[in-house]
Amino acid sequence: MNKIGMPRGLFYYYYYPLYKTFFSDLDARVILSQKTTRITIDQGIDAAVDETCFPIKVYFGHVKELCRYDLDYLFVPRLVSIEPRSYICPKFMGVPDMLRASIDNLPPLIDITVDLSRSDRVYKDQLFKTGKLFTKKTGRIKDAYEHGKQELAYCQAIAAQGYTMAEAIDIWQGEDIEQQLNGSLRIGVLGHGYSLYDEAISMNIISRLRQMGCTVVLPEALSLEEIEQEAATMPKRIFWTLGRKMVGSALKMEKMADIDGIIYVACFGCGPDSFIGEIIERKVSDKAYMLIIIDEHTGEGGLVTRLEAFCDMLKRRRRHKIEDYISAYG
Numbered sequence: 001m002n003k004i005g006m007p008r009g010l011f012y013y014y015y016y017p018l019y020k021t022f023f024s025d026l027d028a029r030v031i032l033s034q035k036t037t038r039i040t041i042d043q044g045i046d047a048a049v050d051e052t053c054f055p056i057k058v059y060f061g062h063v064k065e066l067c068r069y070d071l072d073y074l075f076v077p078r079l080v081s082i083e084p085r086s087y088i089c090p091k092f093m094g095v096p097d098m099l100r101a102s103i104d105n106l107p108p109l110i111d112i113t114v115d116l117s118r119s120d121r122v123y124k125d126q127l128f129k130t131g132k133l134f135t136k137k138t139g140r141i142k143d144a145y146e147h148g149k150q151e152l153a154y155c156q157a158i159a160a161q162g163y164t165m166a167e168a169i170d171i172w173q174g175e176d177i178e179q180q181l182n183g184s185l186r187i188g189v190l191g192h193g194y195s196l197y198d199e200a201i202s203m204n205i206i207s208r209l210r211q212m213g214c215t216v217v218l219p220e221a222l223s224l225e226e227i228e229q230e231a232a233t234m235p236k237r238i239f240w241t242l243g244r245k246m247v248g249s250a251l252k253m254e255k256m257a258d259i260d261g262i263i264y265v266a267c268f269g270c271g272p273d274s275f276i277g278e279i280i281e282r283k284v285s286d287k288a289y290m291l292i293i294i295d296e297h298t299g300e301g302g303l304v305t306r307l308e309a310f311c312d313m314l315k316r317r318r319r320h321k322i323e324d325y326i327s328a329y330g
């Protein structure tokens with residue numbers, strides 16, 4: 001049985017169920033790297049060039065871990081675009097080349113190009129060629145891909161119930177995770193999935209907020225149509241897929257009466273985040289908003305203090321709102 005390594009980073013948080021199912025149905029064994037630890041981060045920092053952003057460095061750490069196993073292939077898709085007329089950050093495009101240039105003992109890479117900006121023909125062609133590494137039967141490859149898409153849709157439906165994508169993937173794999181939707185404050189939390197849902201990168205921001213008595217509302221819990229509708233109110237179309245999702249989600253959350261405040265988690269060194277965070281800050285005027293920029297040097301103490309202060313401020317605002325409605329005559 002062929003062994004395929006998959007790094008637990010970047011688009012793992014959006015597409016793992018699809019590719020895991022695809023390869024498993026073709027009788028390949030998928031080996032996933034462990035959850036991110038300080039060792040993963042340090043290995044990634046050592047291997048990656050300084051100019052890349054934090055999530056890419058962490059991805060390198062995951063690849064380094066997988067290089068220790070005896071793998072037949074390493075699956076590192078070259079993501080260009082995942083939907084028509086929109087693009088993924090160009091750093092994704094260069095990941096397979098950067099890995100080849102920086103890490104010596106890499107297993108053979110499966111680096112299919114995912115570019116759906118104009119059509120899905122090239123992507124499907126490459127996926128079928130990949131499938132041919134494991135079986136000669138075209139029908140089997142097609143079925144594996146269709147099955148993968150169904151599993152991904154199922155996992156997304158789990159996330160829509162209020163789980164993070166990381167939790168949804170764990171539930172999809174059979175784990176039991178309790179839903180935490182009873183917090184006294186409701187906070188919208190935004191960020192690219194690979195930084196927000198990786199507990200080491202985001203320094204557990206979602207669990208910390210839940211421990212502080214907040215219910216966290218994530219973009220995956222909003223409908224795609226609503227997000228696109230809100231994003232379409234911008235004077236110019238945002239052609240970065242994730243950036244548009246963030247802006248649309250923030251504008252939608254601003255209109256949701258039950259949301260008390262919005263937090264945007266951005267990564268230091270991220271080009272798109274540097275202006276998407278700014279756009280959201282300017283547009284969201286009716287809700288409390290906090291931008292948190294993280295990198296490998298961010299300290300936990302400072303983060304916790306900021307989160308506590310934000311929650312205290314939201315509680316005070318709520319109290320004042322209630323007091324404002326008390327009649328002066330009792």
Ligand code: SF4
Binds near residue numbers: 054089192267269270
């Ligand atoms: S969008 Fe930002 S965080 Fe994501 S890969 Fe690009 S530079 Fe890094």
